Structure formats: C-alpha cells, structure tokens
Amino acid sequence: MRVGPSQDEIRRQNLGALLRHVHVHGATTRAELTNTLGLNRSTIGALTADLAAAGLVTEGAPKETGRAGRPSLVVRPESERIFAYAYSIEVDRLRAARVGLGGAVLDRRELDRPRGLTAAEAAPLLAGAVKEMRNALPEGAVCVGAGVAVCGMVRRDDGLVRLGPTTGWVDEPIGTALGAELGVDVPVTVGNVADVAAFAEHARGVAAGCDNVIYLYGDVGVGAGIIAGGRRLTGHGGYSGEVGHMVVARDGVRCECGNRGCWETEIGEHALLRAAGRSDARGREAMLAVFDAAGRGDARAQTAVRQAGDWLGFGLANLVNIFNPEMVIFGGTMRDLYLAAAAQVRSRLNSNGLPACLEHVRLRTPKLGEDAALIGAAELAFERLLADPLDVG
Amino acid sequence: MSATPLLELRGIDKSFGPVQVLRNVALSAYPGEVTALVGDNGAGKSTLVKCISGIHPTDAGEFVFDGRPVSINNPREAAGLGIEVVYQDLALCDNLDIVQNMFLGREKRSGIVLDEPTMEQMAAETLAGLSVRTVKSLRQHVSSLSGGQRQTVAIAKAVLWNSRLVILDEPTAALGVAQTAQVLELVRRLADNGLAVVLISHNMNDVFAVSDRIAALYLGQMVAQVRTTDITHAQVVELITAGRSGGLGLAADTGANGNGAPADSTTGGVS
Numbered sequence A: 001m002r003v004g005p006s007q008d009e010i011r012r013q014n015l016g017a018l019l020r021h022v023h024v025h026g027a028t029t030r031a032e033l034t035n036t037l038g039l040n041r042s043t044i045g046a047l048t049a050d051l052a053a054a055g056l057v058t059e060g061a062p063k064e065t066g067r068a069g070r071p072s073l074v075v076r077p078e079s080e081r082i083f084a085y086a087y088s089i090e091v092d093r094l095r096a097a098r099v100g101l102g103g104a105v106l107d108r109r110e111l112d113r114p115r116g117l118t119a120a121e122a123a124p125l126l127a128g129a130v131k132e133m134r135n136a137l138p139e140g141a142v143c144v145g146a147g148v149a150v151c152g153m154v155r156r157d158d159g160l161v162r163l164g165p166t167t168g169w170v171d172e173p174i175g176t177a178l179g180a181e182l183g184v185d186v187p188v189t190v191g192n193v194a195d196v197a198a199f200a201e202h203a204r205g206v207a208a209g210c211d212n213v214i215y216l217y218g219d220v221g222v223g224a225g226i227i228a229g230g231r232r233l234t235g236h237g238g239y240s241g242e243v244g245h246m247v248v249a250r251d252g253v254r255c256e257c258g259n260r261g262c263w264e265t266e267i268g269e270h271a272l273l274r275a276a277g278r279s280d281a282r283g284r285e286a287m288l289a290v291f292d293a294a295g296r297g298d299a300r301a302q303t304a305v306r307q308a309g310d311w312l313g314f315g316l317a318n319l320v321n322i323f324n325p326e327m328v329i330f331g332g333t334m335r336d337l338y339l340a341a342a343a344q345v346r347s348r349l350n351s352n353g354l355p356a357c358l359e360h361v362r363l364r365t366p367k368l369g370e371d372a373a374l375i376g377a378a379e380l381a382f383e384r385l386l387a388d389p390l391d392v393g
Numbered sequence B: 001m002s003a004t005p006l007l008e009l010r011g012i013d014k015s016f017g018p019v020q021v022l023r024n025v026a027l028s029a030y031p032g033e034v035t036a037l038v039g040d041n042g043a044g045k046s047t048l049v050k051c052i053s054g055i056h057p058t059d060a061g062e063f064v065f066d067g068r069p070v071s072i073n074n075p076r077e078a079a080g081l082g083i084e085v086v087y088q089d090l091a092l093c094d095n096l097d098i099v100q101n102m103f104l105g106r107e108k109r110s111g112i113v114l115d116e117p118t119m120e121q122m123a124a125e126t127l128a129g130l131s132v133r134t135v136k137s138l139r140q141h142v143s144s145l146s147g148g149q150r151q152t153v154a155i156a157k158a159v160l161w162n163s164r165l166v167i168l169d170e171p172t173a174a175l176g177v178a179q180t181a182q183v184l185e186l187v188r189r190l191a192d193n194g195l196a197v198v199l200i201s202h203n204m205n206d207v208f209a210v211s212d213r214i215a216a217l218y219l220g221q222m223v224a225q226v227r228t229t230d231i232t233h234a235q236v237v238e239l240i241t242a243g244r245s246g247g248l249g250l251a252a253d254t255g256a257n258g259n260g261a262p263a264d265s266t267t268g269g270v271s
Helices: A007-025 A030-037 A041-053 A119-135 A174-182 A193-204 A269-275 A283-295 A299-323 A333-340 A342-352 A371-387 B045-052 B075-081 B098-102 B116-129 B147-159 B177-192 B204-210 B233-242
Strands: A057-060 A074-077 A082-089 A093-100 A105-112 A142-150 A161-164 A169-172 A188-192 A213-218 A222-228 A327-332 A362-364 B007-016 B019-029 B034-039 B060-065 B068-070 B083-086 B165-169 B196-200 B213-218 B221-227
Touching: A007 A030, A007 A041, A007 A074, A007 A371, A030 A041, A030 A074, A041 A057, A082 A119, A082 A174, A082 A371, A093 A119, A093 A371, A105 A119, A105 A371, A119 A169, A119 A174, A142 A174, A142 A193, A142 A371, A169 A174, A174 A188, A188 A193, A188 A371, A193 A213, A193 A222, A193 A327, A193 A371, A213 A299, A213 A333, A222 A299, A269 A283, A269 A299, A283 A299, A283 A333, A283 B177, A299 A327, A299 A333, A299 A342, A327 A333, A333 A342, A333 B177, A333 B204, A342 A362, A342 B204, A342 B233, B007 B045, B019 B034, B019 B045, B019 B196, B019 B213, B034 B045, B034 B177, B034 B204, B034 B233, B045 B083, B045 B165, B045 B196, B075 B083, B083 B147, B098 B116, B098 B147, B116 B147, B147 B165, B147 B177, B177 B196, B177 B204, B196 B204, B204 B233, B213 B233
Parallel strands: A082 A142, A142 A188, A213 A327, A327 A362, B019 B221, B034 B196, B034 B213, B083 B165, B165 B196
Antiparallel strands: A057 A074, A082 A093, A093 A105, A161 A169, A213 A222, B007 B019, B007 B060, B060 B068, B213 B221
C-alpha cells in the first residue's frame, strides 16, 4: 500500500522543477527560485548543488544589483554544454539543429527536400547534417536526446508517422530510421510540427502564461497544435489537431487525403496558387510571391488572398467556438496569410464566432518564428531530462 | 486588457482660424492594447495626434492621463508623461548610426564625454526586448538600412525612454509586404509588453491584424470607438466614408451635415 511519495520521488520532482524553471526562464537568482518554487533556502541550495555536480547548471555572482546586502547567487542552465538534437521535416526542406538547455539554437543546418522523399531516404541526409555538427562540438558537450518535428500524423506510443498527406508518407518509422543512422543510444522522440511548435510557443514564446492556445501551422496543408487547460491535446493515439481536414464545403475541391471540401483545400498552398492563376508554381516561395503581388496591386492575387483570408476566418470561427482559446497563433504560411488578409479573417471570425467565445481571443503571430519547430522538437527531447535530471545528465 | 484607460480625451475642440478641425472628440487608449485610429484624409487624425503630443494647443476639452487630469502644452511635457510619437517621415538622421539616432538629443554622459558603452547596451537591450533580429550591427549607419529596419529603429527609439503611450503614424506606408509583416508584429509586441499603442493607418488589413480597438474619425468627429472583435471590415469602411454604419456612428438624421452629437462614441457595443 502506498502512503505517499518517497523522499527520492520528492527530490526528483524538486530537481526537475528547479531545472525546468531555469530552462524556461533563463538565469534566476536563488532568492527568486526560493519564492517561485515555494521551497526553503537550504533546499534550493542543496538541489542546486546536486544539479551543478551533474553539470546541468552553474552558479555565479550576479551583476551589480545596486542594492544593499549580500547578493543572491544566480543559477544558470549549462546552455553550451547540455544540448539536444532537433530535426524538422517539412514539405520543402529538412532542418537539423543543436539546441542547448535553455532553448537557444547553437548550431543549425538546412537542406532542400525534394517532394516525395521517403523517411528511409531523409534519415541519411539528416544524419549527415548531424555528423557535420558533431565535428564542431565543443569539449565536454553532452547530448541528452533528439526530437523530430514532422508534417504528418504521429503515433504517440512509438513516433511512427502514420500518414503525412503533404509529405506522401504512410507508416514511416522516422524515429527508428534516424536512431539507426545516428548510431548513438539517445532516444528519438517524434511529434507533429504544429504540436511541437505550439509546445515551444507555450513554453517560451508568445503564448507563455496562456493555458488555452491553438497554434495553426500551414504549408501545403494545415494542422493545429492545441493546448487546452495548460496541457497538450494529443488525442487517444496522438493524431488530434488535423484541422486542415475539417470539411467546410460539401462538394468542394478534392483534397490529397481523398475527401472533398477539406479546409486546407481553401486556405492551403494549392488553393491560393490556383486562385491566383499560378497553378504551375509550388512551394513556400511561390505563396509568398502571391502575397507580394497582392501588396503591389495585382488584382488577381488580391482576390485570391482575400478569398483565402475569408476561408481562414470561417474555419477559425469554428475552432474558436469549439475550443474557446485565449490565443490563436498563425505559424508557417498562415502567418503570412493572416497578416496579408487580416481584415477578411477578422471580419469573418467576428460574424461567425459566438460573442462569448470571441470576447478574449487574441490573434497573434509566433514569437519564435520558424525556429518554433526546432525548439519544440528539442523540448520533446528535454522532457526526459526534466522528468529525472540526475538520471540523464 | 486593462479596464482603465491610460489616456482619455474628452470633448476636444480644435480650430485653425474659421475651420473647425476637431469637434468634441473623445478617445481612450488602454495599456496593453493597440487602438487603431482610422479616418479619411482630412478627418483630423494627424491634428488629433499633434494635440496629444503637445504640438498644437487645444481650444477646449480635457486630458486624463493615468487617472489624473493633465494639460499638455508642449512636446516636452508630453515626453515627460511618457508619450512618444513616431512620425511618418521617421525623423532619423541618415548620417548617424543606430545608437546615435536612438539617443539623439538625449545622449547619456559620463563626466564630460558621452557614455557610449551604456548607450550601446541600452539600445541593444531595447531591440532585444522587442525581439528584433533583423539589425546586424548597432553601429550601422541608418542610410544603409531598409525601410522596415528604419521603422524598427524609429519605434525602438520611442520605447527606449520608459514610454507608456506610443503613437505610430502610418508605420507601414511605403513598405513591402514582408517588411510590413515585421513592423506589424513589432507594433503588436509593444502592446503585449504593456504599452498603450495608438496606430494611425489607412490600411484595413493592418488595422485588423494588430488592433484591439478601432476609433473612427469622420470630418473631425469621433463617430465610434469599438472593440475589433465587434466589427467587420465593411462596417469600418462605412464609418470612415459615411460616418455611420447600422447602429454605429452618427445618428441617421444628422449624419450628413455633421452637426449631431456622436452616438456611441465611447462604449464598445454593437447593437
């Protein structure tokens, strides 16, 4: 019979909480840690000593405070030494990065991804980028794990990419493939790009402190990372947030998933390029060219952008009515669509949304920008460290 | 989203000779929010801003700043309250670098020489606080910056002085699409950092992209100030061009000659 958590469990919990605090908030004085964590001073001192001995944090004198009294020591995460590898597999490119504890991108590589490249083919490319970064590692650097952000539906249990309609992947074991290529015994965690970007913006971006957030990520398709009540909404198998396949038009355009009238057939890359009369073009650059043309007065591009903006507001109103978020973040190409067609997006949202749900919703663009996917992927890897700091470090 | 406005104007009148430019204007700006000030050419937007910043004295009306009645008689008093204005032409010196521009006329000194390290550090901290990543070196001459970067420097200059209310006059005019997006994000970030922001713009996209409230001026009268969640694009355009839209704006019978009292000028509801 369990009577309560053991001393060890409490200690592990406290170590994790302290490390998480400096990981998310950066250098913090012991005095502040004492206040925010609600532990007494000697406990904070002992925990810090343990983490410092494990090489996860350092302690140092603060800058001059200009106040009387002995200044409290500052606890800093070992950002240069402790790191995770982060990968982002997008429709048109592959990215690999080394992200330090504390969330700073220390090193990065970017590769073009031909559309149709499979996981087995992508893994060696990413591994090559990692080998390059590994050659430039500073002395004593420790890798605590790897995270992957991928455009596709990811099975929560084992990181299998079940279906990536936009990448053309079906049942691709990207995590295993990458693990095999890297040849190191660090675990690889896989997540959907919108989910991990939401995670990153929630931890250290524009949504810090918000507990109900929708991160809408767009490229060819559209997906959402949803945070409800401060937790990531993953669904039973990990596949939730496929808002791009919400059907908005009964006899609409055929979608890559096989259905007709999915939301992404009205606001995704194909829809915008088709409406702008540029069906031959592809990719993010082609989309940005449409926004640019609209800004310069190209009437057809303007109509395409306005129409897509109206549809964006249409689906957004549904999401806002269902989830009642306090913030919606537009990432990927949705950022550019929102900023280029905000008048249409908001007007449609305001007419279709329920007044009570609209009251507190804030529409924002990402603070971390395109790095959100990489930082979020790294957060997946850091989660293990934060759960049990002394075991991993 | 604060309930009490940082700046509240009531009953502002302003005439230039026989021409009455502002007529019983009310405007509220809230900390943490972007208030968009919209109106046609000649509606009185720029005059209103010049009254707030102390360039033009007003004929009548009261200013309440942070709950206290104040009078703003010159730009120095406005700056003293923490009101900064970024004008359309930016007022930057091309032949000076970013730090010099940000501290122009208000340089920090240590003894008899300029305290360059402190100024450089403050400038760097301000830009970092706004998550500005597009500027490579603080010692770059402004002449070498793009339009969007110049706008960024002008805005950073305005927030450097612990300002509390920043007024931006058409910050995205004459910018390309990508740079407009960056400046809009910057405007939003100012408010998210706790400042009250007044954004003057002709561009409905910019207004809807970042604002929390929209205040519409029509022929010198404030015809409506509503929350951005309560209004559509078409309604704002009607307010700008006709002074009313449905239940919003000027009362129907007096709208045409502009003599009527503005209806629903301070509360936010749409009937």
